[in-house]
Amino acid sequence: MKKFLLIVFVAVLGGLIALGGANYLGWGDTRYVEVAGTPSSFTNFANAPSTRVVPAPTDGFVVAAERALPAVVHIKASKSVSSGGRMQTPFGDIDPDQLPDAFRDLFGNPGGRGDGGEMPLQQGSGSGVIVSSDGYIVSNNHVVADAETLEVVLNDERTYTAKVIGTDPTTDIALIKIDETDLPTVQFANSDDVKVGEWVVAVGNPFSLTSTVTAGIVSAKGRSIDIVRRSGGDLAIESFIQTDAVVNPGNSGGALVNQNGDLIGINTAISSPTGVFAGYSFAVPSAIVKKVAEDLREFGVVQRGLLGAQIRQLNTPYAKELDIDRNNGVYVAEVMEGSAAQEAGIQSGDVILAVDGVKTLRSSTLLEQLGRRRPGDKVTITVERDGNRRDYEVRLKNSNGTTDVILPEEKPEVYADLGADFENLDEDYAAELNLEGGVAIAELGNGLLSEQTRVRPGFILTKVNGREVTNVEQLERLLDVSRGAVTLEGFYPDDPEKSVKYAIVK
Template structure:
């Protein structure tokens, strides 16, 4: 009995000690922490947590973003001849199943139509963003390119026919306009201020589901995926904002906005093995969009400030091969004679580290920064040479090697009526193919598409039996031709076979 009493006393004493210790440590008490000015309860608090803190409300931010962005995002319905752009509606002229790295564009093609014996029209569905009260709208070049008609449907269902003001394949941006005033434009944000990990909202018309809003975060910046280069060539600028906001075909040209509803990018492409969203999407930064849109509105074409150097991004393997003591930066492989780079004193072998104090350790970042400038603009490049960094002031040039404003050029009427863009063959390419002529870079609406089965890439070698050396001579031969015109040439994949096409003006 005595032992039992001792055990009970020990148990009671132990319980009292435990309760006292818990009370001393604060267990069982309710703690109040100020959140947005409202007291609330919490079960635990880290020792270094502040007594008051502000907790953002992301759902509220998405509502604000949607309310501000939705009125500025439009639905674009583009009618294009069926079979154009590779026959499948792909804006880059490539079979979607053959795209490397499984990249897909976001331009939906919900159906086709046609009548009589005319070429049927393929209906494409994309998006656009109103940027002015008087009807200017930005979208993707591949949404409006080659379209015979463009129908724009506003968020309130008002419908208009749009005209193309200008396009820029090098950034995949286009500017179109509808005849209306009093519209609600989107506000531009500075895409340089965008941070990896921040919330973003995508607004567009996926699968023709108008005014669709999705949210995600910024996954990366300065991303290059080599998709714009297919239509924009070596002048292409790819420095995408990568996000995981859900976008799908039909989102092309739509808005990527921050939580305030301000534009930080134009949705352009997705990474997908199936053609629908599989995790990542890519948007052209608003800084590039704004500059391109301003150029197209003012001049009709983009004013590109060029450095005049062939560049290559440095990585560990490249640095080892070139004996460079750094693993990043943009290597100057070659400087064009008489270029802006040469006049500034930049040499082959230099490494470019920044533009106007903005770090450019990747080629995409350098091209983005330069792409914001016009010919005649001065930029400061921080360049490393022989292990030492110094600044160079560069006056950027245009494609003609001067600082003049570039204006749209119009060839002879017959050349324009062909509906094609021609380009000279480089000396190396001509020697490789052992052929002399002019290549069809792009094929749009016109006599060639209507009367022949010629495809982009065709190298035109003769016009009415006379040899063609360059675009200038081609224009002269076509302008002076009477009656039917015979075109002869080859395709790069088989130069042994000559094709002949005839057109009637």
Template sequence: MKKIGSSFVIALFAGAITLGAYKLFFERTNYAVVTDDNSSSIINSSYSPTSAKGAGINEVDFTSAAETTVNAVVHVKNVTISRGPSSLMEFFYGYEGNQKAQIGTGSGVIISPDGHIVTNNHVIKGASQLQVTLNNNKTYDAELVGTDPNSDIALLKIDAKRPLPYLAFGDSDHVKVGEWVLAVGNPFNLTSTVTAGIVSAKARALMNNNQSFIQTDAAVNPGNSGGALVNTNGDLIGINTAISSQTGSYVGYSFAVPSNIAKKVIDDIMEFGSVQKGVLGIKTVSINTPYAIEKGINEIDGVYIEDIEEESGADEADLKAGDIIKAIDEIEVHKFADLTGYLSTKRPGDELNVTIDREGEQLTLPVTIKERQTLFVPVMGLEVKNLTEKDQKAFKTKKGVKIVGVPETYRGYGLDGKVLLSVDNEEINDIQEAKTLFGRISRYGKTSITMINKKGEKERLIFQ
């Protein structure tokens, strides 16, 4: 017994010595000295309370926004009629006008209690018949009110006997990167599917397109197009449009038309029947080009003005080549998509406050945006502009449009800088008429155009 007791005491002392040695030689105690010295510290600390919204996914309540949204998001069915041979045998031996119905599907968002629905243009493109199914499984025939292919927005209308649930437009200009969002739609023909994510980026341009998109990592798949992107309040901040994927299904990011752009397009369609587009009247330089890199423009934070269009809002406001646009109506501008995204929400005649950097000095100038004065005509791809008073005096004509850009195919015909008077003997008064007339040109027939130069000499060219 005594032997056991002695062994226990020895083991106890050995353990105490070992623990003491570890504490003394190996474990280091960190001490912090707290003083009232206000001098700057190497390490900055923040003692602000954590926001409940940012505390984590478990602290964010999506249920209210989801319940509000699912009843206002609809399933859109697009029925198109395919005419033509359906097999190789029919192709060689003829066919008797076989017509086959092809069905495409997408989503839409009810934006008014009387049944106006916004969706994507590519969802309803070429439709012979449109049907809309609500979340309560009721189906209605839909009428196409109007569409804008440039923004990929379309407006539908259904006639329901009672007021419908709808979503209110939010302000997409004040959406923040990192903000929680929900994507609601009908992927793979599944109804009322809700996914969550965050805003990954704003003013994102795709495939050299200057249009501005909201980028999110909320899962969006085929069938979600035209559906709603909402914040945690249930406000509509975007119309889901595209995905970035190598498989055709969601594996990365999705993109939505900002609500401010969609709302402006819808308002224009309802009020004017078409979209009213305004421009500042500036020419910029594409980034990541040898010229931009050589001039140092590639590294500029903002939009560099390369040139000013005559008689434009920018010209009248005394903007100059070399100015750098830093903000517009207090919305920061870091790249071209920031600028075009905001301009897409405005109409000709709207006045904007443009903040520029001019040789190191910041100035804010009021600029009135005007209707676009140039466009590219179909088929031939010429860039034409409306005549200014200066042009009318120089060419001694009040009719026609000036050719200011010629594609490589027609460079050798001496078209640049001349005034285009008519196409196939039909007179041209402005760029919209030019667009219409060139749109009627057959790629397989002959086309004649009449021009005039500054000497007053008329020229007629025939293309085939």
């Protein structure tokens, strides 16, 4: 009995010594939170109810939020709804129910037709990031493209009307501006330095809940989900930073920042079966955002340095199909005549392994690296040919096959005032409508038409001040000599029998 009591005494004494040592070392100061419904061990079933204890999150998010919040704005975009419950979007005239889930935050539900054949404006909500103190704001192309009015609300509730400086569908980035100075800004971080697994913070306006902050980690880099290609075409660049920070409709165009509050990306899309966050959000890397924004500010259009080759990402099945003893890299399927690649010596069948030393195991990485360059820039392309590696110095070209800067096409001043692009009706279509000709509104932006009327893209213009219009040149002459009140008459393709009139004051 004495031996048993001695053993108990030694055990209790040992426990007290252990607890005292732990308290002395500071272990007792650790804070924990209870997380319900998490398996307590690896042996638990996935649906077994249990709890486990995990360390409380770091307060580093406070710094990121305090630095980023003042520079993130709420953007309200107004766009016209088209016929039959369909709407005009950067992806064309589509049914909103068919809009990709990733871009479901464009607009709400379309309404019915108003009086006089007009359609009501549809209100969209997104986010933006102030990148210079004199009012330049970066957002997504799909948030601001084709908007008739843009309203920007700052974090301190000041409200401004913004104008579009330029948009780039190939990266889904846009640059807009408000007339103000001494604005708070975010600093650009180098997205190349972002590591998978590091903490990040998303700031935006989901569901119009202004100035909302969420946190997560970087889940992947260089991710391509084939969403920008729907509007950006073959030149689209998709090399997203994937995170699990909660991003929902309205977050598009908002900031993804590191724990220091520096910008590492612009939140652009979500991948979800329901249209709301399901664990996957995607941001355009800051290296691309910064380059595109600088191009739009300086030139009005993006300067793209092109290699001039058709490429395809290698994987094991494709490598076997080509009988290549390599299962990663970017395969050059074809080299264009007179392209930068051809002049440098790159051939079809080569496998591109790196750009300026940056490995390109995925085509998205290659496109991202080239997307940071302008025409005339020189890059070193590392390729593998017949089992041997070699470097080629390539001087990139523009879409016209030169190294010159591309400038936006100058539009007649009258078009700039109206804020619209016009195109001639197809001859066969005009004949089908029993017209000798006509002019359609191809695109609608900021200008007299959007400010003074409810006209929408697709409107077929047949008369100006009672005089018939059969082509764009005639329209230009009539508008150029018109002063004061101007009457525009025409119809919408879905209801050609109903004449619609709009009036503007120049």
